[in-house]
Amino acid sequence: MGKFFKFMLPMILILTSIVMVVALVAYQKSQRAERKPETEQAILVDTIDAEVVSLNFTVNSQGTVRPRTETILVSEVSGKIVSVSEDFVAGGFFHEGEVLLQIDPSDYQAGLKRAEAALASRKAKLADETARSEQALKDWKNMGKQGQPSDLGLRKPQMADARANVSAAEADVQKARRDLERTRISVPYDGLVRQKSVDIGQYVAPGTPLGKTFAIDTAEVRLPLTHSDLNYLDLPSETEVKNQDKTFPPVTLSAQRAGKTEIWQARIIRTEGVVDETSRVIYAVAQVVDPYGMLGQSDQKELKIGTFVNAEIQGLPAENVVVLPRYVLRADNTVMIVNKENKLDILPVTVLRAEPKKVYLRGGIEAGAKVITTTLDAPVPGTRLAISGLEPAPSAPSEEGSEQ
Numbered sequence: 001m002g003k004f005f006k007f008m009l010p011m012i013l014i015l016t017s018i019v020m021v022v023a024l025v026a027y028q029k030s031q032r033a034e035r036k037p038e039t040e041q042a043i044l045v046d047t048i049d050a051e052v053v054s055l056n057f058t059v060n061s062q063g064t065v066r067p068r069t070e071t072i073l074v075s076e077v078s079g080k081i082v083s084v085s086e087d088f089v090a091g092g093f094f095h096e097g098e099v100l101l102q103i104d105p106s107d108y109q110a111g112l113k114r115a116e117a118a119l120a121s122r123k124a125k126l127a128d129e130t131a132r133s134e135q136a137l138k139d140w141k142n143m144g145k146q147g148q149p150s151d152l153g154l155r156k157p158q159m160a161d162a163r164a165n166v167s168a169a170e171a172d173v174q175k176a177r178r179d180l181e182r183t184r185i186s187v188p189y190d191g192l193v194r195q196k197s198v199d200i201g202q203y204v205a206p207g208t209p210l211g212k213t214f215a216i217d218t219a220e221v222r223l224p225l226t227h228s229d230l231n232y233l234d235l236p237s238e239t240e241v242k243n244q245d246k247t248f249p250p251v252t253l254s255a256q257r258a259g260k261t262e263i264w265q266a267r268i269i270r271t272e273g274v275v276d277e278t279s280r281v282i283y284a285v286a287q288v289v290d291p292y293g294m295l296g297q298s299d300q301k302e303l304k305i306g307t308f309v310n311a312e313i314q315g316l317p318a319e320n321v322v323v324l325p326r327y328v329l330r331a332d333n334t335v336m337i338v339n340k341e342n343k344l345d346i347l348p349v350t351v352l353r354a355e356p357k358k359v360y361l362r363g364g365i366e367a368g369a370k371v372i373t374t375t376l377d378a379p380v381p382g383t384r385l386a387i388s389g390l391e392p393a394p395s396a397p398s399e400e401g402s403e404q
Contacts, residue, residue, distance in 0.1 A: 042386040047370040057232040057315035061223040067214035075204040076182040079103040092193045101185035112176035119169035126162035189215040219291040224281040232315040251286045253309040322361040336372040344383040
């Protein structure tokens with residue numbers, strides 16, 4: 001009996017293993033037969049619709065608002081300051097011709113009187129010499145002498161000396177009047193005081209700085225432009241502007257103020273006509289009329305001198321252009337789109353202009369095309385896509401699933 005079990009047990013185990021393997025294989029085949037065909041997984045992407053538009057390019061620049069006219073006030077005469085205008089303070093507004101400072105005029109008034117007295121005396125001397133010359137000519141004729149008397153007989157040298165003395169005295173009077181006028185410090189424009197350097201009671205000599213002022217009729221902003229920027233601008237020459245054949249383009253200035261963006265309108269009035277040797281840029285100058293709004297020539301908000309502003313200069317027009325975010329343009333000048341079958345296409349495009357945030361395209365892309373804005377690491381044309389926010393289209397069975 002023991003020999004029987006010893007011989008049959010291995011056989012039984014072998015047969016049992018064979019039966020289990022056959023059953024397992026049959027189960028796997030039945031499961032494969034019941035498995036549904038696998039479908040290709042679509043990649044979810046965000047898109048924007050390509051729009052064909054007509055526009056004017058804009059060129060961005062920046063600069064600091066500067067006064068058109070700035071004056072350093074300097075004393076031309078010496079003396080003590082005897083009066084100071086209430087407007088002669090930093091930030092004070094004054095009108096054209098207003099006296100800002102008065103230097104003691106008493107010495108210069110006395111000098112003017114002495115000069116006028118000397119002039120009157122020399123005029124009297126000239127009148128005396130003129131009368132003597134006329135009398136000498138009459139005496140010559142009364143004595144019956146023939147010919148012309150000599151210049152010395154007619155006292156012509158004395159008359160010439162008297163005339164010269166009168167001219168010199170007139171010049172002295174003019175100088176004395178100018179010196180008296182120079183005791184009143186004023187400027188020939190409406191403006192603001194930027195800096196006050198002296199005050200009442202202070203003695204000043206010729207050449208002493210008194211302060212700084214600037215005109216407020218207009219302000220200017222120097223805007224640097226690269227050679228690339230000039231490709232998108234139509235800046236006329238000075239000759240064309242003077243002949244009124246063309247005008248310079250408008251400019252929109254902006255700056256942050258108290259957390260808000262303020263806007264001002266300006267216009268290019270000239271270019272400086274030279275290329276900066278260090279930065280290799282050319283400067284265009286934009287003008288803002290009545291920046292402080294004190295002259296009634298503008299209804300814009302106040303634009304203070306020294307404000308740093310961003311500028312958008314209106315450039316050349318462009319027709320049938322597609323404007324897209326800069327990041328959708330790939331390094332090889334292609335963009336990814338979703339085609340009508342909801343699959344990935346990669347299209348070559350013609351780039352008119354590329355900016356840090358925008359790209360302008362012409363050709364290679366149609367209006368209404370769905371441009372992919374999602375970053376894909378390794379895009380493969382024909383990849384099935386699903387557009388974010390839209391109901392996904394039914395997926396086609398993959399070849400692998402159909403074979404199984």
